[in-house]
Amino acid sequence: MTFSMRRFQAIVQKEWKDAIKNPQVLLMAAMPIMFTLLFQRMGMEAGILLSMPILFVLSMTAAFVQASMVSEEKEKHTLRVLMLSPASAIEILFGKSFITMLISIVVVAISVVVVGPTLTMDYLWLVLMFLLALIMFIAIGTIIGLISRTVQETSISGLPVLLIFMVGPMFAPMLKNEFLETIVSYLPTDHLIHALTEITKGNGFSAIQGDFLNILIWTALSIPACLIIYRKRRFD
Amino acid sequence: MENIIEVKQLMKSFGSKTALKHIEFNVRKGEIFGFLGPSGSGKTTTIKILTSQLTLSAGEVHVFGKDITRTKDFSHLNRIGILTDNSGLYERLSVYDNLELFCKLYDVPLKRIDEVLGEVNLLQDKKALVKQLSKGMRQRVTLARALLHKPDLLFLDEPTSALDPKNTLHIHDSLRKLNAAGTTIFLTTHDMSEAEQLCDRIAFIHEGEISALDTPQNLRLMYSDHSITVVTEHNGKEIIVQDAAGIEKINEYMVNGQLQSIHSNEPTLGDIFVKLTGGNLQ
Numbered sequence: 001m002t003f004s005m006r007r008f009q010a011i012v013q014k015e016w017k018d019a020i021k022n023p024q025v026l027l028m029a030a031m032p033i034m035f036t037l038l039f040q041r042m043g044m045e046a047g048i049l050l051s052m053p054i055l056f057v058l059s060m061t062a063a064f065v066q067a068s069m070v071s072e073e074k075e076k077h078t079l080r081v082l083m084l085s086p087a088s089a090i091e092i093l094f095g096k097s098f099i100t101m102l103i104s105i106v107v108v109a110i111s112v113v114v115v116g117p118t119l120t121m122d123y124l125w126l127v128l129m130f131l132l133a134l135i136m137f138i139a140i141g142t143i144i145g146l147i148s149r150t151v152q153e154t155s156i157s158g159l160p161v162l163l164i165f166m167v168g169p170m171f172a173p174m175l176k177n178e179f180l181e182t183i184v185s186y187l188p189t190d191h192l193i194h195a196l197t198e199i200t201k202g203n204g205f206s207a208i209q210g211d212f213l214n215i216l217i218w219t220a221l222s223i224p225a226c227l228i229i230y231r232k233r234r235f236d
Numbered sequence: 237m238e239n240i241i242e243v244k245q246l247m248k249s250f251g252s253k254t255a256l257k258h259i260e261f262n263v264r265k266g267e268i269f270g271f272l273g274p275s276g277s278g279k280t281t282t283i284k285i286l287t288s289q290l291t292l293s294a295g296e297v298h299v300f301g302k303d304i305t306r307t308k309d310f311s312h313l314n315r316i317g318i319l320t321d322n323s324g325l326y327e328r329l330s331v332y333d334n335l336e337l338f339c340k341l342y343d344v345p346l347k348r349i350d351e352v353l354g355e356v357n358l359l360q361d362k363k364a365l366v367k368q369l370s371k372g373m374r375q376r377v378t379l380a381r382a383l384l385h386k387p388d389l390l391f392l393d394e395p396t397s398a399l400d401p402k403n404t405l406h407i408h409d410s411l412r413k414l415n416a417a418g419t420t421i422f423l424t425t426h427d428m429s430e431a432e433q434l435c436d437r438i439a440f441i442h443e444g445e446i447s448a449l450d451t452p453q454n455l456r457l458m459y460s461d462h463s464i465t466v467v468t469e470h471n472g473k474e475i476i477v478q479d480a481a482g483i484e485k486i487n488e489y490m491v492n493g494q495l496q497s498i499h500s501n502e503p504t505l506g507d508i509f510v511k512l513t514g515g516n517l518q
Binding site for chain 1: 322324341
């Protein structure tokens with residue numbers, strides 16, 4: 001089946017109408033901006049200050065919201081109805097992800113404006129890494145949503161996983177546990193923070209190429225994993 | 237007559253449990269086919285296989301002449317409408333917004349929304365949010381959605397189970413009109429009078445096997461004990477078997493002017509099901 005822009009737009013339009021009436025989505029979009037404003041008053045340096053809304057957006061605004069939206073479709077049996085319509089798996093997944101992605105990008109953009117770092121050309125690499133990580137987190141959110149049977153189950157099973165991605169890079173060094181630090185060193189969020197710190201220090205792409213490769217691998221693995229699980233778990 | 241659905245030796249197992257035991261039936265083009273059975277008898281499993289939501293373990297299933305067990309092209313689903321207990325709605329959206337999405341997915345003009353809402357008696361509620369609707373109203377919205385693209389084949393799983401008598405009659409009228417316009421309907425219901433009123437043919441399924449399949453009239457005749465109930469002036473209600481002695485007795489009542497009423501005793505569909513399975517339909 002060919003990709004239909006008409007069907008994709010119909011799903012995006014539905015997702016938008018649904019998202020703006022969903023308090024969970026609105027809260028998850030507002031919280032990173034509120035945190036940024038709060039931490040800015042504490043006088044943190046730009047790199048660390050920016051890393052907080054970015055990690056929150058990836059784990060919560062993108063992945064957790066996506067997981068909740070997908071599991072809600074399963075719980076309310078609407079995904080089944082969509083699957084039996086002419087919409088293809090790709091149209092449904094892209095349509096569902098588009099609004100999550102758009103909200104996430106807008107929230108990070110507002111956070112960047114609030115923090116106001118001196119932007120250089122090297123930030124383009126950072127933007128690219130963020131977009132790759134965003135795709136990966138939306139794929140992970142979709143997987144969590146497909147595996148969960150209800151929205152509540154998403155919170156129970158998915159939230160701990162996403163929290164590890166979010167707070168792991170921040171707290172693992174404090175725990176001084178070599179095993180934990182090794183695990184966290186493979187997380188894409190750890191690499192994103194490292195890249196952010198390097199770029200804000202004025203270093204170029206050569207300092208972050210390992211981080212870029214890590215996020216690229218995570219993204220490349222998460223998309224097929226998401227499609228496979230979608231085909232297996234799409235019917236509630 | 238052309239068959240819209242052909243099922244041959246259909247078997248479905250879930251682990252060690254066999255849900256469907258080599259069932260066979262055809263659904264003819266333009267008919268309303270009733271598929272009746274108690275909970276857990278295999279009705280929903282059959283619908284899920286016919287609509288490609290489940291794969292089968294053995295057998296053959298053709299829908300619109302296409303062997304759906306050996307195809308990766310599911311375009312035939314575009315000609316199908318489905319209403320089941322599990323047909324969900326977007327609760328934060330209005331009735332109109334719910335239907336608008338599917339109009340766009342099926343490439344149907346938006347003016348069709350008002351037509352289907354009229355058919356299910358919900359036109360005045362089109363701006364209402366789905367979460368504010370009663371169960372019966374939601375069921376009518378899902379039916380409206382199933383009708384949006386004028387499907388050639390409609391699967392209805394208990395379409396009137398949550399409706400009041402007035403709306404049930406309204407839906408029955410709509411289904412008859414739809415059927416008269418050429419839509420084939422595959423109906424499951426617990427409501428025997430609904431099956432009797434709507435269905436051209438009925439299959440009883442019990443424990444994964446089809447125990448009877450025919451028109452409602454033929455089924456009643458087939459399982460009738462051929463007795464007659466007469467009401468007479470002096471004796472009141474009396475059941476008489478149709479043999480020589482019984483016929484002579486009725487003649488006698490008629491000659492003497494005692495006969496007040498006479499009815500053949502045909503079993504209801506519910507009676508037939510109990511006879512076939514030893515259980516009831518609930």
